[in-house]
Amino acid sequence: MSYPFKEIEEKWQKAWEKQGSFVSLPDSKRKKYYLLEMFPYPSGKIHMGHVRNYTIGDVAARFKCMQGFNVMHPMGFDAFGQPAENAAIKNKTKPDTWTHKCIDWMRIELKKMGFSYDWAREVSTCDSPYYKWNQWIFLKMFERNLAYKKASGVNWCPSCETTLANEEVIDGACWRCHTRVEQKDLEQWYLKITAYKERLLDDLQGLKNWPERVLSMQSNWIGKSSGVQIYFKLKNTGETIPVFTTRPDTIFGATYIVLAPEHPLVKNIIQGNPQEKEALKFIKRVSRESKVVRSSSDVKKEGVFTGSFAVNPANNEEVPIWIADYVLMEYGTGAIMAVPTHDQRDFLFAKEHKLPMRIVIKGPDSLEKMTEAYEGNGVQVNSGQFNGLNNEEAKSKIAQWMEEEGIGKVETHWRLRDWLISRQRYWGTPIPIIYCPKCGVVPVPYEDLPVVLPKDAPFTGEGGSPLAKVKEFVNVKCPKCNGPARRETDTMATFFDSSWYFLRFCSPKDDHLPFNKDDAAYWMPVDQYIGGIEHAILHLLYARFFAKFFQDLGLINFKEPFNRLLTQGMVLKDGEVMSKSRGNIVDPDSIIKLFGADTLRLFILFAAPPETELEWDDRGIEGAFKFLNRVWRIKENLKDRADSELIKVMHKTIKRVSFDIENFKFNTAIAGLMEFVNVIYQSTCDKEVFKNLLIMISPIAPHFAEELWQELGNKESIFNSVWPQYDSNLLLDENVEIVIQVNGKLRLKLEVPADIAEDKLKELVFSDERLKPWIQNKTKKKFIFVPKKLINIVV
């Protein structure tokens, strides 16, 4: 007979809700702990990824609570976004109706898992009391020129019919629908995240409790590269061609320069030269190639000579100017100095086109023997006054010299671009801007917020912003001159909404500011944040940017919003990510029906450490169920007094499990509990021991533990009890097993008193018959003794 999980889970979910068990209030006398999991998009159904993410968080929240922390554990919904529009078209409903229905379903499913959320703090980003503050934040940014409108080439997804931020383009395709992204010239709203690039990069250093790979991804994305802009001059006209390099130490080896085909100077340079016709042909051909093809690294580097020359400012040498497809207009200055001896791309290009080379940093090969560029360090040669210096040293010396001579300038390049936030979609926060023919771009006054998203908009699926078709929305009076004006009909990207929701949770109902300063000062920063690695760049970078902006507004007084970050691994089935298209989904609800939420929680924590991928295993879930039943049956055999040995094991288990849960090592924490239960089965167990076992299981299987806790006669909830402490005196054994090694190889194990003296032990070891064959007739060189652990005899 298995334990009645269904009744138990329903019973306690109701009881906790009624008692308000997880409601959190600021309390300056108690230490706070803000535990946050990335809030879900309300698709209507939770999936295993949610279950894993939220179970990890829930264990930590309940554990911290029993350790005496004032825990805040909120939940909400990231509710704006495109799927709602698609569903509205498909099901002939409204995005608003559809989304709220999904939220209701989702809330029920989350509650079925028994998560300890403070539902009083729930927020949905699609509700105007929330998105009003998106508009407020936007206006604050607008005032500071951090939100601006600009016409430029943008990423355009033809399938979603909207623009995309750079962060939303993955391998040249839309992150959502994988359609190939096109370039389009449009006037769009941007947030000046680049104004924060140094802080976003530098402050990564302080994030000691973030995973290495997330830090590295963010740092790559921000992409700082320091170097020198060097001014080459056109031989004939004296016009300047700036090039960017990170290797100023190789300037004396720059034997030609290369311009991107789109470079604005190209036309002038080739004009009238015999090479003009060929060059034009080449430029035309390259312009037709797509960006993706051009940036694939295995394509041969092609180029043509322009017929013109420039002057290398370091040695006044004349160098030919080429055009090549491997130089990109978007990066640096769109022109490079080529050093074939010390850059592999330049080397290949120079060999192909028989261009001159000169070694300026001594490497292993002579010029004749060189088969590839030498990109390592070494001593400067052929470099005028810098000969003999190590190139690393020469880098800064040369840069300095160039600045003094006025032939170069130290410069830093960044990969990070401003964040494109306007979307030509309906289901998002309206951008609070009005266009007046007289006054131009006018921000909506603060007192007029929120600009409410009209509930009715025509959905045809034909593209174009649906809001533009709602006359009552579009036509307004100009706040400045009261004349007829027109509203902005683009909405904000949903990543805007999620960039500050963690602050809103601190005071979800505040109608004064996005969040209450005092509440945020108490709860923030988030102590532990948990979510998927897919947000390593997008959401986590934007949220950091917003936090820094709020810091500048004086609303908060810390740099970084998330102290610790845990990125949980994905849930796989048969080695592949669970997805609808693969048809390998395991529905959490079906598992809850069969085994209950507690078993599901237990399995998902036991099967793998939180950060790694987790392979779903139907038999594993049965194993988890078996374990809970095994614990359930202990109550039938409780005696008045427990074995003293069992009590020792209990204290060891308390130590171990506390440490493991504290450090998010749930799989080994559970292993420890299983070992403990195995020992209980072979000993005499009493109520006190069993109680401690239940407390340790309770964060993992809360309903289960609460039920047994009550059966033992406790009136208070198990979650009001204090996490057990171990008695370090009981951790010590009287006898210990000592491992005897000879030359590092295990030969013998001895059971001896724990406090045995080294001499006595030595005597014991050398007199042991079983060891004779290994040490007889051999000279003993060394005797290593690690107390309570091992002896190593070197012969």
Next chain:
RNA sequence: GCCGAAGUGGUGGAAUGGCAUACACGUCGGUCUCAAAAACCGAUGAGCGCAAGCUCGUAAGGGUUCAACUCCCUUCUUCGGCACCA
């Protein structure tokens, strides 16, 4: 190419430089049963051996150390990020 993470039984996975493979799954055996299921107990890295036991074994190779899955170097493979980034 650069940056980051990882590589351990049939499987998921354990091991502050000190007994490699904890815990679980699977498999095999036993107890209970008319029988089965459940439950409980036990065995389970490979090779050799009747056995006590021995040898090998943590991607590969080298090094440091009395002692290396763990530290260092080289290489390979897998995954992730960035990338003709100058």
